[in-house]
Amino acid sequence: MVRKVIKVSDKKKEELKDKKESRTKEKAKPASKAQLKPSKLHSAQDFPYHNRELSWMDFNSRVLEEAFEKENPILERVNFLAITASNLDEFFMVRVAGVMDRMHSPKGRKPDESGMNADQQFERLTEKIHEFAKKQYSCLNRSLLPALKKCRLRFLAIDELNKSQKQQLDTYFEKFVFPVLTPLAVDTSRPFPLLANKSLNIAVRLSKEGEDIFAVVQVPSILQRYVEIPSDSGRAFVLLEDIIISRLSELFELYKIKACCPFRITRDSDLDIDEEADDLLVEIEHSLKKRQRGDPVRLELISKCDEALKNFLVDMLDVSSREIYEVSGPLDLTFLSKFCRLDGLDELRFKPITPVSPAADFFGYDDVFQAIREKDRMVHHPYESFDSVIKFINQAAKDPDVLAIKQTLYRVSGHSPIIAALIKAAENGKQVTVLVELKARFDEENNIGWAKKLEKAGCHVIYGLQGLKTHCKIVLVVRNEEDGLRRYLHMGTGNYNDSTARFYTDIGMFTCDEKFGEDASSLFNVITGYSTPPVYHKMKVAPTGLRTFFEEMIRHESENALAGLPSGIVAKVNSLVDPSLIKLLYEASQAGVKITLIVRGICCLVPGIKGISENITVRSIVGQLLEHSRIFIFENGGNRKIYMGSADWMQRNLDKRVELVFPIEDSDLIDRSFGIMETMLKDVLNTRIQNPDTTYELLDRRGKKPRNCQREFSDMAKKALSAKKTVVSEENRFKPLMPLSEDPKQ
DSSP: OOOOOOOOOHHHHHHHHHHHHHHHHTTOOOHHHHHTSOGGGTOTTTSOOOOHHHHHHHHHHHHHHHHHOTTSOHHHHHHHHHHHHHHHHHHIIIIIHHHHHHHTSGGGGSOOTTSOOHHHHHHHHHHHHHHHHHHHHHIIIIIIHHHHHHTTEEEOOGGGOOHHHHHHHHHHIIIIIGGGOOEEEESSSSOOOOOOTTOEEEEEEEEETTEEEEEEEEOOTTSOSEEEEOOSSSEEEEEHHHHHHHTGGGTOTTSEEEEEEEEEEEEOOOOOOOTTSSOHHHHHHHHHHHHTTSOEEEEEEETTOOHHHHHHHHHHHTOOGGGEEEESSOSOGGGHHHHTTOTTOGGGSOOOOOOBSSOGGGTTOSOHHHHHHHSOEEEEETTBOTHHHHHHHHHHHHOTTEEEEEEEESSOOTTOHHHHHHHHHHHTTOEEEEEEOTTSTTOHHHHHHHHHHHHHHTOEEEOOBTTBEEOOOEEEEEEEETTEEEEEEEEESSOSOTTGGGTEEEEEEEEOOHHHHHHHHHHHHHHHSOOOOOOOSSOEEETTTHHHHHHHHHHHHHHHHHTTOOOOEEEEESOBOOHHHHHHHHHHHHTTOOEEEEESSOBOOOOOOTTTTTTEEEEEEOSSSEEOOEEEEEOGGGSOEEEEESOOBSHHHHHSEEEEEEEOOSHHHHHHHHHHHHHHHTOOSSEEEEOTTSOEEEOOOTTSOOOOHHHHHHHHHHHHHHHHHHHHHHHTSOOOSSOTTSOTTO
């Protein structure tokens, strides 16, 4: 934890204080301000700023490194590879597609903060992605498949099967596969089909009477990608596309098959939504249909694809050579995530991190509201169960004294108990108001379904705000009690999603503090009506005040450092992109502020540059769980302040979203929160350090205890609950009504 960085005498402190007071009386800016804006940071060319898209690729490379890591269990390594493939799909659909769009617009000619225009970005990006794809398949072929084989798990080619295994596959093909296949010929009367985004297909070159014609066969997505077959030596699997290719002749009986090649296209999937439409829900439903028809941004082929087939696909899909990715293995490695969940192989996975239930802060309380009335409560997921959040909303739904529930929803699970509780609350006559963010990317369809169900149950549903996404995480419960109405809140760093809460690390706080309650009511009034954004008592809310808050806090640390007072910043975010905040962090570093950043993903700030960022350290934690919580600590002259919330340090979070950051004020929770950050900063096994050249390397483990913060948090949660159980057990022991030394007859 960052402590006092410059020691000064009491006399010197007094002199500095007098000078500061004098400057205030003169209503002049502090002289130190001039020192905070060195000329070297004025020029975009000299401003150290790592390109956002290239930084994201660095993050995905860190995930891929976990697939290479031999200390990880083999199925976890395979899963990390699958995650990189899923990440890359989404990256192409949104970010790469965006760069390609800018290449054809006047805006694309203007350099970004990193000094590259859209064409230069695309060139650097495609070069990096091609290198990355080679590493993915090197990992699969040279590392993972041999390791799986040692564990008696094998993927077999058709020609490796024995007679009995082939008969098994013949039966499977005829019974399950053949009935759902649709061969699509391409000729003058039958145009090239509109293939779904990310669908796996097989291109076929056929010949009849010396003339080549082409066809496409889609690999059915409704069937599992791999088929397990009996084996005397462990467990064996065959890929679905290999089964189909082996039987292609039955689909084209009148033609000779000259060549075939699996291929896959990724399409531009960023929605173009007219937020001024009469019905936003209908507008998004229409836009979702267009997502499957977006322009191709990537064509994946099996390496050594038949040249005629390749040219045919390039012509039909209108892609350039830079958009073609030829790989030496099966396409769409995302299927491996399901493979990793095979039954009976627990010894090949991480020891599961099982949430304790209830969380220690709620142990011994049947009444959630009673627990929150006594003091603020905190829950650390997934080490402590998400059930505490579900119980809070469930109890509110059933409690006859609860009058209203208001909640924001960004991403929820497919079978959400939160939604079920809100529906039950409406059925019980509560006033239920829910903001369902329909513009949550790739969750639009899911959220539309939930919005309709909530409306049907009688909830008042808001679809979001025009021009903004509502990303804050908050529940407000209004309850009628003996001394009047009381407001209970839950605020968190993560979504109200019971599924992702099992592997995303997030923190939630419960409170009934009246000032927080007033802020929450004001926030919902802004979201649901036309209220003017208020001056909040405790909350920091985007887009009206959060940027200003962070800027002022960083500047304050710079002023303290220059005045010889304790200074320091420790922040944990998912992404650090915002140029203005990055400049302020550079200026703070030059003022002498020690800054430690934990940034899981994109980091456009470049640490360790002499004279600019030498006081800044950037760490990235990639491990068994996905780090998702956002935490901010400011030394504040020795009176440290800590905040948590939903916002990353990105332009979109500060300017284009409704975000919420809240202070931790309960003394017990303050100590616990500082402890959480200290534990993460002591992590050795999951931590990588960013170098001044923007590369990352694992923390040097020599001479250090091999600490894993995620495992430690799990152990802490178990010990905290055990300690609470012990205390309650001792309190419930039988006790005599009087001292044993006294005679009960007297």
